[in-house]
Amino acid sequence: PNDKLLVGLIGAGIQRSLTPAMQEEEARHHGLRMHYQLIDLDVTKSGPELLPTLLAAVRTMSFAGLNITFPCKQAVIPLLDELSDEARAMGAVNTVVHRDGKLIGHNTDGSGWSWNFQRALPDADLSRVLLLGTGGAGSAIAHAALRMGVQELRLYDVDPARAQALAAELNRLYGAGRAVAVAEIAGGIADASGLIHATPMGMDKMPGLPLAEELLRPELWVSEVVYFPIETALLKAARAKGCRTVDGGGMAVGQAVGAFKLFTGREPDAARVDAHFRRL
Ligand code: NAD
Known part of the structure; x- marks a missing residue:
């Protein structure tokens, strides 16, 4: 059996993204083999109109999930089977989970921000x-x-x-x-x-x-x-x-930690992801 977890990021101009490194390294700590593929619309020279093709491939290639970024967070919604309450309220999806043949949209950007904010300034x-x-x-x-x-x-x-x-x-x-x-x-x-x-x-x-x-x-x-x-x-x-200040790195870690949990069903070690992110 193919035990490799396939995930990826769809967006434009994402070559510098630190998300692949964060996700793959945390998976390794959990004994999971993950491949995180960058699907960069600048490289394919296309826009969100490529999404139906990409999502069909995600279904047939058994991807476990996807992250979604600019300019696809809204455009992806009509192509999904279900939405979390949070993604529906925001009208934006940054994480898609592929399970039991269904693509389910979530949003871990906002929750990633608040998770990190409460960690940094609990008494604000x-x-x-x-x-x-x-x-x-x-x-x-x-x-x-x-x-x-x-x-x-x-x-x-x-x-x-x-x-x-x-x-x-x-x-x-x-x-x-x-x-x-x-x-x-x-x-x-x-x-x-x-x-x-x-x-x-x-x-x-x-x-x-x-x-x-x-x-x-x-x-x-x-x-x-x-x-x-x-x-x-x-x-x-x-x-x-x-x-008192909170930097932008924590939100990037927070959205990744939330997505990792959705992709794998495992509890990531947030402090470990944060420490790794700051070494990248
Ligand atoms: P965006 O283009 O969607 O939104 C930026 C908004 O700011 C626009 O509405 C624009 O009109 C407004 N704006 C621009 N200059 C302004 C100014 N001087 N004063 C007031 N409003 C102004 O961009 P985005 O995707 O929201 O990204 C914004 C920043 O957040 C970028 O630097 C991006 O890298 C960063 N970002 C960080 C994280 C993270 O995890 N830390 C996540 C997403 C985006």
């Missing part, structure tokens, strides 16, 4: 939180933050329509007044207890800060999603002000 004040960026990562985190107990989530995006649409959806799902789109950062941060950063600012290819440094205060906790590099300008500025 969740009363009023400003979220910068309401794209893929930001919207997954927004759902997770409200599920975790953030009382009021303020949403800011350079594209105000995006923040407004997400706020409306969050209020419908989690209760009126839980989310509010704000027109400027200064007002949203003034009496906030925490800041979540989910824009691409601070990435190697987009250096800089996503807000004016003067707006940071020592009482504010700061959670970063950018993890190329791990040490962003925002984290440096926040620590210099005395803020």
Whole structure:
């Protein structure tokens, strides 16, 4: 029998992904032989229209599962047999499990973020939180933050329509007044207890800060999603002000740990995955 666990990642521009290394190394510790295949749409020179072909191959080749990333997290949904409650609420799938002939969509991005956040700052004040960026990562985190107990989530995006649409959806799902789109950062941060950063600012290819440094205060906790590099300008500025911070690496580990559990049914050793990730 073929005892090798086949999994993979479908997305565009994923050659630098650290997920294959994290998944294969954790599988090895569990005595499992895993092959994690990168299926890069930039390499195949195609877009999400290739998904039906790829998912048919996943079914016939007995893949155990898949991770899904940009630009396929929404496009994959109509091709699946079932969705978890979380994936359905978010309208986005980052993990697919292939079991008993069915493809089931899950989302471990948001839960990966909250798992790591609670591990890093268990006593954080969740009363009023400003979220910068309401794209893929930001919207997954927004759902997770409200599920975790953030009382009021303020949403800011350079594209105000995006923040407004997400706020409306969050209020419908989690209760009126839980989310509010704000027109400027200064007002949203003034009496906030925490800041979540989910824009691409601070990435190697987009250096800089996503807000004016003067707006940071020592009482504010700061959670970063950018993890190329791990040490962003925002984290440096926040620590210099005395803020407690959470880096973007933990969320990447959190989504991988959640996906590993779904793929294998085994309990991953999160501390071991985290330590390995930080050596990569
Ligand atoms: P995205 O393009 O889907 O969303 C980014 C959003 O930020 C957009 O809505 C955009 O309008 C907004 N934006 C851009 N610049 C802004 C600014 N200066 N101020 C306010 N809003 C701004 O991108 P994404 O997939 O959500 O990724 C965002 C970042 O998160 C990237 O750096 C990505 O690598 C990182 N990320 C990290 C993890 C992790 O596990 N740590 C997971 C996913 C994404």
